[in-house]
Amino acid sequence: MSDLARLYADHLAVLHQRTAEALARGGFDHLVIPSGTLLYQAFDDRDYPYAVNPHFKHWLPVTRAPGSWLVVTPGAKPKLLYLQPFDYWHVVPQAPSGYWVDHFDIVVIRTPEAALPHLPATAARCAIVGEAQSALGEFAPNNPAQVLDYLHYHRAYKTPYEIELMRRASARGVRGHRAAERAFRAGASEFGIHLAYCQAAGQDAMELPYSNIVALDEHAAILHYTDRDRVPPKPVRSFLIDAGASHEGYACDITRTYAWDTGSEFQRLIDAVDAAQQRMCDQVRAGHDYRRLHLDAHLMLAGILREFGILRMSPEAALETGVSSAFFPHGIGHGIGLQVHDVAGFAESDRGGSIPKPDGHPYLRLTRTLEPGMVVTIEPGIYFIDMLLDPLRDSPHADAIDWARIAEFRPYGGIRIEDDVVCTDGEPVNLTREAFAAG
Ligand code: GLY
Ligand code: MN
Ligand code: MN
Numbered sequence: 001m002s003d004l005a006r007l008y009a010d011h012l013a014v015l016h017q018r019t020a021e022a023l024a025r026g027g028f029d030h031l032v033i034p035s036g037t038l039l040y041q042a043f044d045d046r047d048y049p050y051a052v053n054p055h056f057k058h059w060l061p062v063t064r065a066p067g068s069w070l071v072v073t074p075g076a077k078p079k080l081l082y083l084q085p086f087d088y089w090h091v092v093p094q095a096p097s098g099y100w101v102d103h104f105d106i107v108v109i110r111t112p113e114a115a116l117p118h119l120p121a122t123a124a125r126c127a128i129v130g131e132a133q134s135a136l137g138e139f140a141p142n143n144p145a146q147v148l149d150y151l152h153y154h155r156a157y158k159t160p161y162e163i164e165l166m167r168r169a170s171a172r173g174v175r176g177h178r179a180a181e182r183a184f185r186a187g188a189s190e191f192g193i194h195l196a197y198c199q200a201a202g203q204d205a206m207e208l209p210y211s212n213i214v215a216l217d218e219h220a221a222i223l224h225y226t227d228r229d230r231v232p233p234k235p236v237r238s239f240l241i242d243a244g245a246s247h248e249g250y251a252c253d254i255t256r257t258y259a260w261d262t263g264s265e266f267q268r269l270i271d272a273v274d275a276a277q278q279r280m281c282d283q284v285r286a287g288h289d290y291r292r293l294h295l296d297a298h299l300m301l302a303g304i305l306r307e308f309g310i311l312r313m314s315p316e317a318a319l320e321t322g323v324s325s326a327f328f329p330h331g332i333g334h335g336i337g338l339q340v341h342d343v344a345g346f347a348e349s350d351r352g353g354s355i356p357k358p359d360g361h362p363y364l365r366l367t368r369t370l371e372p373g374m375v376v377t378i379e380p381g382i383y384f385i386d387m388l389l390d391p392l393r394d395s396p397h398a399d400a401i402d403w404a405r406i407a408e409f410r411p412y413g414g415i416r417i418e419d420d421v422v423c424t425d426g427e428p429v430n431l432t433r434e435a436f437a438a439g
Contacts, residue, residue, distance in 0.1 A: 004164065005099035011161035012103055015059060020074040022127070022150040025351075029125040033059070034134035034141070035068040035083075037112075049206050053130045054338040057249035058155070060100045061165075065093040067112040069136075070104075071120060080104040081115040112136065145352065152343040153350035156335055157373035162250060163422055163431075166337065166375060169209075169247035170420060170435040173254045176201030176243055178439065180214070184239045184258060190214045191228040193241070201245045209251035209340045213242035220257070220413025221385045223330060236260050238412040244340060251340045253377050254432050255418030266412045269308060273382055276300040277417040280332065281378045284421040284428040290366045290376065291358050294332040297380045298324040305382065310409070313400040322360055323397050326388040331364035333377035336420055341365055374423045375431070383414030 001009075019031050035056040038047040052063045059070055059078065067083035084092050096106055107118050116137055120126055123138035129148065130141040158166070179200030183193040194214045198204050205211065211226045217233045219225045220240035242255040259267035280300065283293050302318035305311035305327060311318060318324040335342035345366040346354045355367040366376060384406060392401060419432035 002099060004161070007159070007161035007164055008099055009103070011159040012059070014159050016072070016074070018151060018154050019072050022147045023074060025150055026127050026144040026147040028127040028144065028147065029073065030120045030127070031070075031072040031147070032119065032126045032128040032139060033070040033072070034128070034130040034136070034139075035062070035065050035070070036131060037134050038066050039133060052249065053134070054249075054343075055129050055151070058338055060104070061098070061248035062093070062096075062100075063246075063249045067115075068093075068109075069115050069119065071118075073120070077105050078103070079118065080106045081118050082106055082108050083112060083115070084108050084110065086110055149347070149352045150350045153347045155337065156342065156344055156347075156368065157371065158337055158375050158422070159373075162337060163375065163429075165248050165250040166252060166420065167431055167434070169245050169250050169252040170254070170431040171439060172201050172203070172247060173243065173245035173252040174432070174435040174439045176203075176245060177241065177254055177256055177436075180241050180243065181239075181256070181258060184216075184236075184241075184260075187232060187236065189228075189230050189232045190216055190219070191230045192232075193239070194228050197241070197243055201243075203245055207246055209244045209246045209253070213240065213255075215240045215413060217411060218413045220415070221383045221410075222413075223383070238266060240413065240416060242416065242418065249338060251336055251338070252420055252431065252435075253336055253340050253379075253418060254420070255379055255416045257415040257417060259412070265308075266409065269304070269382065269409070270415050270417075272304045272307065273301070273380060273415045274417050276304060277378060277380050277419070278433075280380060281419055281421050281428060281430050281433075284370060284376060284378065284423050286370060286372050286423055286425060288370045290332075290368055290370055291355075291364065293378075294361065294364050295319065295358060297332045298328060301328050301380055301382055308405070309402055310405045311401060313397070317400075321397055323392065323400065325360065326385070326392055327382050328380065329363065329383070329385065329388055330379075330381065331361070331366070333379045333418070334365035336375055336377055344368075370423045372423055372425050375420060376423070377418055377420055379416055379418030381414060381416035383416075384410040384412070385414070386410075 033055045036053045069081040071079040127144050127147040128141045176197040180193050180197040183196035215225045239258045244253045298319045299315040302315035302324040348355050357364045422429040
Protein backbone atom coordinates (compact mmCIF):
# COMPACT_ATOMS: atom_id res chain seq x y z
CA MET A 1 0.00 0.00 0.00
CA SER A 2 1.41 3.41 -0.94
CA ASP A 3 1.79 6.09 1.69
CA LEU A 4 -1.02 8.06 0.11
CA ALA A 5 -3.29 5.00 0.08
CA ARG A 6 -2.61 4.50 3.77
CA LEU A 7 -3.28 8.17 4.54
CA TYR A 8 -6.46 7.95 2.49
CA ALA A 9 -7.73 4.95 4.44
CA ASP A 10 -7.18 6.87 7.69
CA HIS A 11 -8.89 9.93 6.18
CA LEU A 12 -11.95 7.86 5.30
CA ALA A 13 -12.12 6.45 8.82
CA VAL A 14 -12.31 10.03 10.13
CA LEU A 15 -15.03 10.93 7.64
CA HIS A 16 -17.05 7.84 8.60
CA GLN A 17 -16.86 8.82 12.26
CA ARG A 18 -17.86 12.40 11.56
CA THR A 19 -20.71 11.32 9.32
CA ALA A 20 -22.15 8.93 11.89
CA GLU A 21 -22.22 11.71 14.49
CA ALA A 22 -23.61 14.30 12.06
CA LEU A 23 -26.42 11.95 11.01
CA ALA A 24 -27.22 11.10 14.62
CA ARG A 25 -27.54 14.79 15.43
CA GLY A 26 -29.89 15.40 12.54
CA GLY A 27 -31.83 12.14 13.04
CA PHE A 28 -31.01 10.74 9.57
CA ASP A 29 -29.94 7.30 8.37
CA HIS A 30 -27.97 8.23 5.26
CA LEU A 31 -25.77 11.00 3.99
CA VAL A 32 -26.46 11.49 0.29
CA ILE A 33 -24.10 13.69 -1.72
CA PRO A 34 -24.72 14.62 -5.36
CA SER A 35 -21.50 15.51 -7.14
CA GLY A 36 -23.30 18.40 -8.83
CA THR A 37 -24.70 19.07 -12.27
CA LEU A 38 -23.80 21.17 -15.26
CA LEU A 39 -25.47 24.55 -15.54
CA TYR A 40 -26.07 25.98 -19.01
CA GLN A 41 -25.88 29.58 -20.11
CA ALA A 42 -29.17 31.29 -20.99
CA PHE A 43 -30.53 30.29 -24.41
CA ASP A 44 -27.28 28.47 -25.14
CA ASP A 45 -25.79 24.99 -25.09
CA ARG A 46 -22.60 26.23 -23.47
CA ASP A 47 -22.12 25.16 -19.85
CA TYR A 48 -20.69 27.24 -17.02
CA PRO A 49 -17.51 25.94 -15.43
CA TYR A 50 -18.43 22.92 -13.34
CA ALA A 51 -17.45 22.97 -9.67
CA VAL A 52 -17.83 19.67 -7.87
CA ASN A 53 -19.73 19.64 -4.58
CA PRO A 54 -16.99 20.02 -1.91
CA HIS A 55 -18.70 17.35 0.22
CA PHE A 56 -18.25 14.91 -2.63
CA LYS A 57 -14.58 15.59 -3.18
CA HIS A 58 -13.99 15.35 0.55
CA TRP A 59 -14.65 11.62 0.18
CA LEU A 60 -12.85 10.83 -3.04
CA PRO A 61 -10.42 12.50 -5.42
CA VAL A 62 -12.94 12.80 -8.23
CA THR A 63 -13.57 16.35 -9.37
CA ARG A 64 -15.09 15.89 -12.81
CA ALA A 65 -18.00 13.47 -12.67
CA PRO A 66 -21.19 15.56 -12.70
CA GLY A 67 -24.42 13.64 -12.15
CA SER A 68 -22.81 11.13 -9.77
CA TRP A 69 -23.98 10.40 -6.21
CA LEU A 70 -22.39 9.19 -3.02
CA VAL A 71 -24.45 7.42 -0.35
CA VAL A 72 -22.91 6.96 3.08
CA THR A 73 -24.73 4.78 5.59
CA PRO A 74 -23.07 4.17 8.96
CA GLY A 75 -21.80 0.62 9.22
CA ALA A 76 -21.95 -0.02 5.47
CA LYS A 77 -19.48 0.40 2.63
CA PRO A 78 -20.23 3.74 0.95
CA LYS A 79 -21.92 3.50 -2.41
CA LEU A 80 -20.81 5.54 -5.41
CA LEU A 81 -23.24 5.94 -8.28
CA TYR A 82 -20.83 6.97 -10.98
CA LEU A 83 -22.22 8.62 -14.09
CA GLN A 84 -20.36 7.63 -17.23
CA PRO A 85 -22.74 8.67 -19.98
CA PHE A 86 -22.68 7.26 -23.49
CA ASP A 87 -21.58 10.49 -25.13
CA TYR A 88 -19.41 10.92 -28.20
CA TRP A 89 -19.52 14.72 -28.04
CA HIS A 90 -17.61 15.11 -24.80
CA VAL A 91 -14.92 13.37 -22.84
CA VAL A 92 -16.72 11.16 -20.35
CA PRO A 93 -15.32 10.56 -16.87
CA GLN A 94 -12.73 7.80 -16.87
CA ALA A 95 -13.44 4.41 -15.37
CA PRO A 96 -12.80 4.64 -11.64
CA SER A 97 -9.22 3.76 -10.80
CA GLY A 98 -6.63 4.47 -8.15
CA TYR A 99 -6.10 4.09 -4.45
CA TRP A 100 -9.64 5.04 -3.55
CA VAL A 101 -11.85 2.66 -5.57
CA ASP A 102 -11.71 -0.37 -3.25
CA HIS A 103 -13.30 1.66 -0.49
CA PHE A 104 -16.60 2.03 -2.38
CA ASP A 105 -19.30 -0.12 -3.87
CA ILE A 106 -19.32 1.43 -7.32
CA VAL A 107 -22.31 1.31 -9.64
CA VAL A 108 -21.70 2.78 -13.09
CA ILE A 109 -24.78 4.56 -14.41
CA ARG A 110 -25.27 5.77 -17.97
CA THR A 111 -27.93 8.43 -17.46
CA PRO A 112 -28.52 10.76 -14.50
CA GLU A 113 -31.95 9.21 -13.81
CA ALA A 114 -30.40 5.77 -13.54
CA ALA A 115 -29.15 6.82 -10.09
CA LEU A 116 -32.69 6.76 -8.66
CA PRO A 117 -33.18 3.03 -8.08
CA HIS A 118 -29.81 2.87 -6.29
CA LEU A 119 -30.52 5.68 -3.85
CA PRO A 120 -31.95 4.81 -0.40
CA ALA A 121 -35.58 3.69 -0.28
CA THR A 122 -36.85 6.68 1.67
CA ALA A 123 -35.61 10.13 0.77
CA ALA A 124 -37.01 11.47 4.05
CA ARG A 125 -34.38 9.43 5.96
CA CYS A 126 -31.57 11.11 4.05
CA ALA A 127 -29.51 14.18 4.72
CA ILE A 128 -28.94 15.32 1.16
CA VAL A 129 -26.20 17.92 0.92
CA GLY A 130 -25.66 19.85 -2.25
CA GLU A 131 -27.04 22.54 -4.51
CA ALA A 132 -30.74 22.76 -5.41
CA GLN A 133 -30.18 22.05 -9.11
CA SER A 134 -28.89 18.56 -8.26
CA ALA A 135 -32.41 17.43 -7.26
CA LEU A 136 -33.38 14.07 -8.73
CA GLY A 137 -36.99 13.06 -8.10
CA GLU A 138 -37.62 13.05 -4.37
CA PHE A 139 -33.92 13.45 -3.72
CA ALA A 140 -33.75 17.20 -3.46
CA PRO A 141 -30.95 18.58 -1.29
CA ASN A 142 -32.35 19.43 2.16
CA ASN A 143 -29.03 20.56 3.64
CA PRO A 144 -30.05 19.99 7.27
CA ALA A 145 -28.48 22.61 9.52
CA GLN A 146 -27.50 20.19 12.30
CA VAL A 147 -25.70 17.93 9.85
CA LEU A 148 -23.96 20.76 8.01
CA ASP A 149 -23.00 22.57 11.21
CA TYR A 150 -21.24 19.45 12.38
CA LEU A 151 -19.56 18.54 9.10
CA HIS A 152 -18.49 22.08 8.26
CA TYR A 153 -17.11 22.80 11.72
CA HIS A 154 -14.96 19.66 11.68
CA ARG A 155 -13.82 20.17 8.12
CA ALA A 156 -11.46 22.82 9.51
CA TYR A 157 -9.38 19.97 11.00
CA LYS A 158 -7.51 18.47 8.10
CA THR A 159 -6.41 14.86 8.10
CA PRO A 160 -2.79 14.05 7.19
CA TYR A 161 -4.12 12.91 3.80
CA GLU A 162 -5.62 16.33 3.15
CA ILE A 163 -2.44 18.08 4.22
CA GLU A 164 -0.45 15.89 1.83
CA LEU A 165 -2.75 16.87 -1.04
CA MET A 166 -2.37 20.53 -0.10
CA ARG A 167 1.39 20.05 -0.07
CA ARG A 168 1.16 18.75 -3.65
CA ALA A 169 -1.11 21.64 -4.66
CA SER A 170 1.49 24.01 -3.19
CA ALA A 171 4.31 22.42 -5.21
CA ARG A 172 2.26 22.93 -8.35
CA GLY A 173 1.45 26.53 -7.43
CA VAL A 174 5.09 27.31 -6.76
CA ARG A 175 6.06 26.01 -10.22
CA GLY A 176 3.60 28.55 -11.60
CA HIS A 177 4.89 31.35 -9.40
CA ARG A 178 8.49 30.77 -10.46
CA ALA A 179 7.51 30.87 -14.13
CA ALA A 180 5.44 34.00 -13.52
CA GLU A 181 8.38 35.79 -11.94
CA ARG A 182 10.58 34.83 -14.90
CA ALA A 183 7.95 36.15 -17.32
CA PHE A 184 7.72 39.40 -15.35
CA ARG A 185 11.50 39.84 -15.46
CA ALA A 186 11.40 39.21 -19.21
CA GLY A 187 8.93 42.07 -19.64
CA ALA A 188 5.73 40.10 -20.32
CA SER A 189 2.26 41.61 -20.07
CA GLU A 190 -0.23 40.57 -17.39
CA PHE A 191 -1.82 38.25 -19.93
CA GLY A 192 1.53 36.77 -20.87
CA ILE A 193 2.47 36.24 -17.23
CA HIS A 194 -0.87 34.53 -16.62
CA LEU A 195 -0.27 32.14 -19.52
CA ALA A 196 3.25 31.39 -18.28
CA TYR A 197 1.76 30.62 -14.87
CA CYS A 198 -0.87 28.27 -16.27
CA GLN A 199 1.67 26.51 -18.48
CA ALA A 200 4.05 25.86 -15.58
CA ALA A 201 1.31 24.91 -13.12
CA GLY A 202 -0.23 22.66 -15.76
CA GLN A 203 -3.70 24.05 -15.09
CA ASP A 204 -6.03 26.42 -16.84
CA ALA A 205 -8.75 28.70 -15.57
CA MET A 206 -11.17 25.76 -15.21
CA GLU A 207 -8.84 23.86 -12.90
CA LEU A 208 -7.32 26.66 -10.86
CA PRO A 209 -9.01 27.11 -7.47
CA TYR A 210 -9.67 30.82 -8.11
CA SER A 211 -9.07 33.41 -10.79
CA ASN A 212 -5.43 34.41 -10.95
CA ILE A 213 -4.66 37.96 -9.86
CA VAL A 214 -1.79 39.16 -12.04
CA ALA A 215 -1.25 42.86 -11.46
CA LEU A 216 1.45 45.19 -12.72
CA ASP A 217 2.05 48.65 -11.23
CA GLU A 218 -1.09 50.47 -9.96
CA HIS A 219 -3.22 47.40 -10.66
CA ALA A 220 -1.73 45.87 -7.53
CA ALA A 221 -3.92 48.31 -5.56
CA ILE A 222 -7.07 46.57 -6.82
CA LEU A 223 -7.48 43.71 -4.38
CA HIS A 224 -9.22 41.30 -6.73
CA TYR A 225 -7.83 42.53 -10.04
CA THR A 226 -8.65 39.84 -12.59
CA ASP A 227 -8.43 41.81 -15.83
CA ARG A 228 -5.31 40.99 -17.77
CA ASP A 229 -3.85 43.70 -19.94
CA ARG A 230 -2.37 42.41 -23.17
CA VAL A 231 0.36 45.05 -23.20
CA PRO A 232 2.75 45.77 -20.33
CA PRO A 233 2.64 49.25 -18.80
CA LYS A 234 5.51 51.68 -19.31
CA PRO A 235 7.43 51.71 -17.11
CA VAL A 236 6.99 48.40 -15.33
CA ARG A 237 7.62 48.99 -11.65
CA SER A 238 5.97 46.24 -9.64
CA PHE A 239 4.23 42.88 -9.89
CA LEU A 240 1.72 41.32 -7.50
CA ILE A 241 0.59 37.78 -8.24
CA ASP A 242 -2.05 35.96 -6.20
CA ALA A 243 -2.42 32.57 -7.83
CA GLY A 244 -3.14 29.07 -6.62
CA ALA A 245 -3.37 25.55 -7.90
CA SER A 246 -5.48 22.48 -7.21
CA HIS A 247 -4.52 18.91 -6.48
CA GLU A 248 -7.20 16.21 -6.25
CA GLY A 249 -9.68 18.90 -5.25
CA TYR A 250 -7.51 20.68 -2.68
CA ALA A 251 -6.29 24.23 -3.10
CA CYS A 252 -3.27 26.35 -2.42
CA ASP A 253 -3.47 30.15 -2.29
CA ILE A 254 -0.18 31.99 -2.76
CA THR A 255 0.72 35.67 -3.22
CA ARG A 256 4.08 37.21 -3.98
CA THR A 257 5.08 40.77 -4.83
CA TYR A 258 8.13 41.84 -6.80
CA ALA A 259 9.84 45.12 -7.61
CA TRP A 260 11.28 45.63 -11.09
CA ASP A 261 14.19 47.53 -9.55
CA THR A 262 15.46 45.28 -6.79
CA GLY A 263 17.56 48.12 -5.45
CA SER A 264 14.49 50.35 -4.97
CA GLU A 265 12.79 51.54 -1.84
CA PHE A 266 9.71 49.60 -2.90
CA GLN A 267 11.84 46.44 -2.73
CA ARG A 268 12.77 47.40 0.83
CA LEU A 269 9.09 47.82 1.65
CA ILE A 270 8.40 44.36 0.19
CA ASP A 271 11.22 42.93 2.28
CA ALA A 272 9.79 44.52 5.42
CA VAL A 273 6.31 43.08 4.76
CA ASP A 274 7.87 39.71 3.94
CA ALA A 275 9.78 39.64 7.22
CA ALA A 276 6.68 40.65 9.19
CA GLN A 277 4.62 38.04 7.34
CA GLN A 278 7.02 35.31 8.47
CA ARG A 279 6.66 36.44 12.07
CA MET A 280 2.88 36.30 11.64
CA CYS A 281 3.12 32.78 10.19
CA ASP A 282 5.03 31.77 13.30
CA GLN A 283 1.94 32.68 15.33
CA VAL A 284 -0.15 29.95 13.69
CA ARG A 285 -0.12 27.94 16.89
CA ALA A 286 -2.65 25.93 18.84
CA GLY A 287 -4.67 28.07 21.22
CA HIS A 288 -4.03 31.35 19.40
CA ASP A 289 -7.13 33.38 18.56
CA TYR A 290 -7.03 34.15 14.83
CA ARG A 291 -8.69 37.51 15.53
CA ARG A 292 -5.64 38.41 17.61
CA LEU A 293 -3.36 37.48 14.70
CA HIS A 294 -5.36 39.83 12.51
CA LEU A 295 -5.10 42.73 14.96
CA ASP A 296 -1.41 42.05 15.58
CA ALA A 297 -0.88 42.16 11.82
CA HIS A 298 -2.37 45.68 11.80
CA LEU A 299 0.11 46.70 14.50
CA MET A 300 3.07 45.24 12.63
CA LEU A 301 2.07 46.77 9.31
CA ALA A 302 1.44 50.16 10.92
CA GLY A 303 4.93 49.87 12.42
CA ILE A 304 6.35 49.37 8.93
CA LEU A 305 4.40 52.36 7.62
CA ARG A 306 5.90 54.46 10.40
CA GLU A 307 9.40 53.13 9.77
CA PHE A 308 9.09 54.12 6.10
CA GLY A 309 7.92 57.62 6.97
CA ILE A 310 4.46 57.12 5.56
CA LEU A 311 2.64 57.36 8.87
CA ARG A 312 3.42 59.49 11.89
CA MET A 313 1.37 57.81 14.58
CA SER A 314 1.87 54.87 16.90
CA PRO A 315 0.75 51.46 15.60
CA GLU A 316 -1.76 51.30 18.45
CA ALA A 317 -3.26 54.67 17.43
CA ALA A 318 -3.32 53.58 13.77
CA LEU A 319 -5.32 50.50 14.71
CA GLU A 320 -7.56 52.35 17.15
CA THR A 321 -8.47 55.10 14.69
CA GLY A 322 -8.93 52.79 11.70
CA VAL A 323 -6.08 54.47 9.80
CA SER A 324 -4.24 51.16 9.42
CA SER A 325 -7.31 49.75 7.65
CA ALA A 326 -6.90 52.29 4.85
CA PHE A 327 -3.58 50.60 4.01
CA PHE A 328 -4.57 47.02 4.97
CA PRO A 329 -8.28 46.80 4.17
CA HIS A 330 -8.78 43.00 4.15
CA GLY A 331 -8.49 40.18 6.63
CA ILE A 332 -5.21 38.53 7.55
CA GLY A 333 -6.48 35.32 5.95
CA HIS A 334 -8.89 32.42 6.05
CA GLY A 335 -9.17 28.68 6.34
CA ILE A 336 -8.25 26.78 3.18
CA GLY A 337 -8.71 23.22 1.95
CA LEU A 338 -11.39 21.87 -0.36
CA GLN A 339 -12.30 25.49 -1.02
CA VAL A 340 -9.93 28.40 -1.15
CA HIS A 341 -12.11 30.19 1.37
CA ASP A 342 -13.06 27.22 3.46
CA VAL A 343 -16.40 26.97 5.24
CA ALA A 344 -17.17 27.59 8.91
CA GLY A 345 -14.67 30.37 9.51
CA PHE A 346 -16.93 31.89 12.16
CA ALA A 347 -18.34 28.66 13.64
CA GLU A 348 -18.56 28.78 17.40
CA SER A 349 -19.09 25.05 17.79
CA ASP A 350 -20.23 21.98 15.86
CA ARG A 351 -23.77 22.84 16.95
CA GLY A 352 -23.76 26.24 15.28
CA GLY A 353 -23.31 29.75 16.62
CA SER A 354 -21.03 32.42 15.33
CA ILE A 355 -17.90 34.09 16.69
CA PRO A 356 -18.14 37.80 15.85
CA LYS A 357 -15.50 39.71 13.94
CA PRO A 358 -13.68 42.50 15.77
CA ASP A 359 -15.55 45.80 15.38
CA GLY A 360 -14.34 47.73 12.37
CA HIS A 361 -12.94 44.63 10.62
CA PRO A 362 -15.75 43.45 8.36
CA TYR A 363 -13.60 41.48 5.94
CA LEU A 364 -12.00 39.06 8.34
CA ARG A 365 -13.11 35.56 7.27
CA LEU A 366 -11.94 33.50 10.22
CA THR A 367 -12.56 34.18 13.91
CA ARG A 368 -11.89 30.76 15.41
CA THR A 369 -9.15 29.78 17.80
CA LEU A 370 -6.42 27.84 16.01
CA GLU A 371 -6.07 24.14 16.73
CA PRO A 372 -3.88 21.37 15.34
CA GLY A 373 -4.94 20.32 11.85
CA MET A 374 -6.27 23.71 10.81
CA VAL A 375 -4.73 25.16 7.67
CA VAL A 376 -4.97 28.92 7.25
CA THR A 377 -3.56 31.57 5.00
CA ILE A 378 -1.50 34.44 6.33
CA GLU A 379 -1.69 37.28 3.83
CA PRO A 380 -0.80 40.73 5.12
CA GLY A 381 -0.66 43.61 2.68
CA ILE A 382 0.07 47.30 2.33
CA TYR A 383 -1.73 49.07 -0.51
CA PHE A 384 -2.05 52.59 -1.81
CA ILE A 385 -5.74 52.77 -2.71
CA ASP A 386 -7.07 56.23 -3.61
CA MET A 387 -10.64 55.37 -2.60
CA LEU A 388 -9.51 54.61 0.94
CA LEU A 389 -6.80 57.24 1.29
CA ASP A 390 -8.73 60.21 -0.09
CA PRO A 391 -11.16 60.38 2.85
CA LEU A 392 -8.18 60.54 5.21
CA ARG A 393 -7.01 63.77 3.56
CA ASP A 394 -10.01 65.56 5.04
CA SER A 395 -9.94 63.77 8.36
CA PRO A 396 -8.34 64.70 11.69
CA HIS A 397 -5.61 62.17 10.81
CA ALA A 398 -4.47 63.96 7.66
CA ASP A 399 -1.42 65.41 9.42
CA ALA A 400 -0.31 61.97 10.55
CA ILE A 401 0.19 60.91 6.96
CA ASP A 402 3.06 61.98 4.74
CA TRP A 403 1.23 62.60 1.48
CA ALA A 404 4.41 63.10 -0.49
CA ARG A 405 5.51 59.59 0.52
CA ILE A 406 2.11 58.24 -0.53
CA ALA A 407 2.62 59.86 -3.93
CA GLU A 408 6.00 58.13 -4.23
CA PHE A 409 4.62 54.66 -3.48
CA ARG A 410 1.26 54.97 -5.21
CA PRO A 411 2.58 54.03 -8.70
CA TYR A 412 3.61 50.63 -7.30
CA GLY A 413 0.04 49.77 -6.27
CA GLY A 414 0.65 47.61 -3.27
CA ILE A 415 2.15 44.56 -1.65
CA ARG A 416 0.69 41.28 -0.45
CA ILE A 417 2.58 38.20 0.69
CA GLU A 418 0.49 35.08 1.28
CA ASP A 419 1.39 31.61 2.55
CA ASP A 420 -0.66 28.57 3.59
CA VAL A 421 0.25 27.43 7.08
CA VAL A 422 -0.67 24.29 9.04
CA CYS A 423 -1.32 24.57 12.76
CA THR A 424 0.21 21.61 14.61
CA ASP A 425 0.88 20.55 18.21
CA GLY A 426 4.21 22.35 17.91
CA GLU A 427 5.90 24.45 15.25
CA PRO A 428 3.71 25.68 12.39
CA VAL A 429 4.28 24.04 9.00
CA ASN A 430 4.42 26.56 6.17
CA LEU A 431 3.36 24.63 3.07
CA THR A 432 4.18 27.53 0.76
CA ARG A 433 7.69 28.28 2.01
CA GLU A 434 8.44 24.54 2.06
CA ALA A 435 7.41 24.32 -1.58
CA PHE A 436 9.52 27.33 -2.57
CA ALA A 437 12.48 25.86 -0.68
CA ALA A 438 12.08 22.49 -2.41
CA GLY A 439 11.57 23.82 -5.93
N1 GLY B 1 -6.87 34.57 -3.58
C1 GLY B 1 -7.91 35.04 -2.75
C2 GLY B 1 -7.46 35.23 -1.40
O1 GLY B 1 -6.29 35.41 -1.16
O2 GLY B 1 -8.19 35.16 -0.47
MN1 MN C 1 -6.18 34.02 0.53
MN1 MN D 1 -4.75 34.71 -2.39
